[in-house]
Amino acid sequence: MDEDGIRARIREAAFEEFTAHGFKGATVRGIAEAAGVSLGMVQRHFPSKDELRRACDTHVLAVLREVRDSVIAVDAAPGGALPGTAQQAVARLAPYLAMALLRDNGSTAEWFDELTELYGTTLTSGGLGITIPADEDAEAVMAVHAAMQMGLTVFVDQVCRRLGGAELDAEMAYRIGRARLFLASEQLVSPEHADRIRESLARHAAEGGTAQ
Structure with missing residues (x-):
């Protein structure tokens, strides 16, 4: 090697x-x-252990940026399996993010700012078919949306438990993805884009994809 x-x-x-x-x-x-x-x-x-952590943080952010860029580019590739692959990538990172946000809260502010920027780019790019209207407080929408998404990251184990599962497998990712889409679709996702996400989530679950 x-x-x-x-x-x-x-x-x-x-x-x-x-x-x-x-x-x-x-x-x-x-x-x-x-x-x-x-x-x-x-x-x-x-x-040092600090350098190990920085390397892990850099890797996690790189993967999240790839997911973000895929979301932004999805309209250029109709029928792509973005939601499934995104669920896989993010699901694997979720426990690490939860640790970074809660167990070692000295870096919480850094992670919050990084993730707010990541989510914010998606919300302002039109990648979900809708952008934040000009008459809305974009910074507030981005920050609150990031906090809501990070809350799911922190509590994903409890969500799985509540839904009768032990881990974030393909079926659980499908159920959570559908629930997130239901909650987001009124303001943040266009109807056309929502239909495509539903189809890709169903395909991913049917193929037995796992969060590796």
Whole structure:
């Protein structure tokens, strides 16, 4: 395995350890064991736990930006499976985001600002078929929408439990996706776009997609 592969493997192990134990609870030794490499190898690529966390944060934000860009570009690719793939990507990141927002709240402000910008770009781009009207307070809409979406991220385990599931699998992602669409469609999603999202959610669930 080349150096980039080793670095990615360590980062992935750190992502899992931070998700499971929080930034304070995870140890560099535990990350090395999870990655199947020596402690020295971890320290060679990431001299501190802070650098490991920054690498994980950077990766998570990159994935979220890819999802955001896919949402914005969806009108250019009719019939695409965006909702399913987006559900997969975001579902896998949700526990890490919940940890970052709650367990280690020293970075909460940074995450809130980053995610508000991500959601805000989608809401102002027309990627969902509707943009925030000029007579609305766009900053307030963006901030409140981000807070609402992050609330689902934090409580997704409880939502799954309430709905009778143990995890965010394909069926649960479909049910939650439909519920989110119902709540958002009146103001934030055009009817045409909502129909496409419903079709893609149903296709994703029927194909047995999982949140890997």
